[in-house]
Amino acid sequence: MGGTQKKKFERGSATNYITRNRARKKLQLSLPDFRRLCILKGIYPHEPKHKKKVNKGSTAPRTFYLLKDIRFLLHEPIVAKFREYKIFVRKLRKAYGKTEWSAVERLKENKPTYKLDHIIKERYPSFIDALRDIDDALCMCFLFSTFARTGKCHVQTIQLCRRLTVEWMNYVIASRSLRKVFVSIKGMYYQAEVMGQLITWLVPYQFSHDHPTDVDYRVMATFTELYTTLLGFVNFRLYHSLNLVYPPKLDIKAESELKGENEDEYAMDSESYPEKLAALSASLARVVSTAEEEDAQLDAFPTEEEDLEKVEAREKEQMQLETQKKIFEGLKFFLNREVPRESLAFVIRCFGGEVSWDRSVCIGSTYDATDETITHQIVDRPNVDKSYINRYYIQPQWVYDCVNAKVLLPVEDYFLGVTLPPHLSPFVEEKDGDYVPPEKLKIMALQRGEKPEENDEDDDEEDEEQNEDDEDEAEEKNLKEMEKQKSQGKSLQVKVTPGKMKMENPVRLEQEEKAEEKRLAIMMMKKKEKYLYDKIMFGKKRKIREANKLAAKRKAFDDTEKAKKKKTKN
């Protein structure tokens, strides 16, 4: 056997991968430090295609990293900081053990820290890359800001997360970019459109939750560390794009409005400013103050490539979007104490409404419950003690449903004590032929501008049904009589009456013509093409059939519900 024989596992995929422990030893880091470094730099383990080759014949499940990635990690300056920190801990422990308190103080003052700015610049070279990854960052920051400040994870991190999330919410309010809200059992999903990117994030409820034990907090804390830095820089850029001062300051006008008595009751002086920002009830200060906000009109660029239709369609869309951003403009809301204040304040202000709450809940309430100009009061109790005449008392779901429907829904369905219509998810896109729940159909009708039919009451429906039955019966009777007469041979008492002009609906005519053309085209198709066409239609019809089945199911359920209601009434 010569020495030039090829040996197994010496080239190819076996040498491209490295196991986690080997990588750790190569970097001379401990396992938690290695994990932290990988998370910060964005180096993830890979599953090789041929595990047996990479694992040198065995199929034991191991974590593999690409060798090139690990080699890239060797050049990272943060690795030196990790090692310094390890030494710092060792020295600190020694000083404590020898009770050398001056040494302890000195060491604590010179604690080694690291900054992640260069990593952010390296991972996200352009602003749009950073915006694409901001979903995750937002979710983590919102999650950490709801943690209790017990000291399990650094309190500073929690404070920083709170500050960044408040800044983000203020930006979304100032730019009116919120598009969809979904209240689910897990938390609240929001979707905003920022600079052309659709950003979705999840906010947990503010109630206390017991933390699960099988989640690795160190990993989450490391992710949060990275994401807070990223979110901070993104916020800075977004604020500057809107010409707002960063770090955010309240508008002078708004601040003077907010100044109330007994501000010491809410927070210490040092904390009252961030708390006022967090109240989301005032607008932000701008770098160059504009006297009035003018609606900038889009310049009409005459493009020869696009048709006039497309340009018009785009303009129409733009106008629609503008109106949708202002659905709550001119409305004044008051939030009762039992509704989720922050979420509702955020949503209402995003669409131009004014909002306030009870003084005892939070800092920053602009007007009281006794204000006469309030148009809507959001209540979640079965009934209110004192009710004013010129305001609606509605449940909070109205706000969310209006935002999703992009139009003001009728308030009657959301009064106190009424069973609410279901809260539909705005993230579901229904294609043609799919089942559309009847509530959604109603909303779509409202969007188009048609008035909703009032058939909520059972009695009305019954009356209608009875009327219809009577009519049918009358017609049937007439026909029977006529038949009898004819069979008897009598001449019918048919008189010649002047003819009525049939009003031909031009729209209907057009539709009929189109249908005719379609039928002709189908008849003229070749056999092969017809075969394909039948197959497609079969698939489509199947969908429609399923949708009809679901609709029938829903109808059956509704009927049973009605029957139950009737029984309870009677």
Add this chain to the structure above:
Amino acid sequence: NSSSITFNQTLPFKMAAARRLKRVAVSQPGFLGLKSNVKPSELVSSRRKRVNKNKKKNWNRHSDIHDVEDFLEDIRHQERTTGGLLSEKPDDSLFFLDVGQTDKAGNEGKASLVSPVTAYQQPNAKKLRRIAQKAEQLAAKGVLPRRQRRLLSRRPAEKTVKKAEANNNPDRDFYAMWGEEKVTDSADPWYLQQTGKKLVQRPEKLNQKPSVLPAVEVIAPGGSYNPDFLSHQALLQEAHDVEVQKQKQEDKLQRQLAFRKEDRATEVQTIISAVAACLYEDEDEAAAPNEDEADSALGAIAVAAKKTERQRKKEKAEKMKTQQQQASRRQTERQQQLFQLRSIKSSIKQQELQTKARRMKRKARQEAQKALPRRLGKLKYAQDLEVQLSDELAASLRQLKPEGSVLKDRFKSLQKRNLIEPRERAKFKRRLKVKYVEKRAFRQIT
């Protein structure tokens, strides 16, 4: 006693040091503790670490000879100061009789004539007095002498200790990272490279996301707090399917491990089998030797004879013949293939279609695989489905009880997108077994 020692040893280092300090503080005189009814002297635990005084090493270290030392010190002091022990001195040297004051007028004579006035004379007293007065006047006006002015004008040493700011400082500053104007690097790239400050370029492959899934997956419409009937049913159906699968797996396992009825032998069967074994024993013995003889008779193997010339020639001719036949067959086949072109074409087309279909399927499967979580470690990815049953649905937002936790959801989402490997909490494994020994008192009872 041993338990107290071990407890001290297992305390973290901070606490041990703090305890020592506390003992020191408490033993100071005048110490006032928080509890007024406890005397400070009792707080100092008189428990010292027990030392073995029988060892020679410890005679030097731990023997208390303070009293002897003090006595010897006292004797030395006496000898140093008074030259000999005080107890051995005569009375006259230590005491004297006090009779009263005698006239000392005679002693004063020449010494009193030397007047100390000259000792107090200063040559330029007037000048000094004038200087002092002037300084006083100026100080009253507020003008300070030059020396003090210079002292005050000396700038204090500026302590420019730049404290490194932690990354998670809540008041930290952010700056423009993606500058609107193209900010050229302030430093020369050659300089950066030569001084080793240039950052290594990030490889392109790292910018690809490890999974095509979106960062935030919105829950199905049945997960709304007030869901539509059918979407809620659909979600319940999904959860139900998952549970049914789990149940099926368990049942399968139970079935495989179950003990079959047929395997269990009843009493009657065992008796029959035992009796049958006895009965058929003799017959077996008789049958066995017969078979052996028959085998040997049949096992006559023919020994091969050597091949003759003729046989070899014959074989060769046969071989040639078959080869020729095959060649001619191939020739005719090739000629005939011309006429089979159409069928050949169609068969090729079919094969191509098949390979195309298979390729599409494989590609689709690969794409679907991309959306699945990869197997990155020992554990497999497990997904939880959050759903509230019909009777758990809340009547209003106020009564809503959130399901699942966002923390867990985010953790699982990170695993699903292949950013981290699925992990579980580390279990506490004992390296050495714990031996259970009863206390002597209990041993007597049990």
